[in-house]
Amino acid sequence: MLNEYTPIGRETVSCKGGALRISPADNPARFNLRIDPAQRDAAARVFGIPLPDTIGAMTQADGKTALCIGPDEWYLLAPQAGQEDIVRGFAELYPSVIHSLVDVGHRETGIVVEGEAAAWALQSVLAFNVSAMPAGSGCRTIMDKAQIILLREGTDRFRIEVWHSFTPFVWQLLKAVSTELQSGV
The missing domain is CATH 3.30.1360.120 (Probable tRNA modification gtpase trme; domain 1)
Structure with missing residues (x-):
């Protein structure tokens, strides 16, 4: 880090x-997530909180934030301590659900x-x-x-x-x- x-x-x-x-x-962990909206629930299971389905909507829980900023795009904030788990979880999701998770924290x-x-x-x-x-x-x-x-x-x-x-x-x-x-x- x-x-x-x-x-x-x-x-x-x-x-x-x-x-x-x-x-x-x-200074949280920050990610930009692009994923088919139909796969939003799979991404939410990995991230740990629901991903909103409306542009401009935001969910917050357990120190995490998910903001929908486009039809297939979310801005994610999470505690630094969970950053590696989030990256690992999305990497494990990739074979079954194509997506793009980019660490924008730096x-x-x-x-x-x-x-x-x-x-x-x-x-x-x-x-x-x-x-x-x-x-x-x-x-x-x-x-x-x-x-x-x-x-x-x-x-x-x-x-x-x-x-x-x-x-x-x-x-x-x-x-x-x-x-x-x-x-x-």
């Missing part, structure tokens, strides 16, 4: 008495945006109605010029998954938004 790396360090940005908090997320960084102003902060840098996004859902989208995966883990808690190379850019955008919030702009 490679050393944990995040291009933003461990800095946390907080403003307005905790109305907005931006921090590096934990490509991505997670950022948590939380607090009562979290949706407002994200709305200022995203081109869709963040407030209309239900808790327990997610999407692949663009933040300014960077592709991200946005997960709404709770009413006031979001997780951004972004490529390492775009992380400093996304982090600076979010810091600028927090500065605007703090100054009342």
Whole structure:
């Protein structure tokens, strides 16, 4: 396993008495799974939680997250301790169920945006109605010029998954938004 790396360090940005908090997320195992939707249940048995069948839907249990980001594509997060078991399980599934499981853990960084102003902060840098996004859902989208995966883990808690190379850019955008919030702009 490679050393944990995040291009933003461990800095946390907080403003307005905790109305907005931006921090590096934990570093889970991350996978992109492509599989025939008819075989979703077989993949769910290997991963350990149900894989949602609707684009944008998300399931979470036992520290794992499965987000449907396309008609035959899921973004999977799991505790690092179970990474090898997941890879082994999908390798054993391959002879009977063709699929593609790609470890994207060394490509991505997670950022948590939380607090009562979290949706407002994200709305200022995203081109869709963040407030209309239900808790327990997610999407692949663009933040300014960077592709991200946005997960709404709770009413006031979001997780951004972004490529390492775009992380400093996304982090600076979010810091600028927090500065605007703090100054009342």
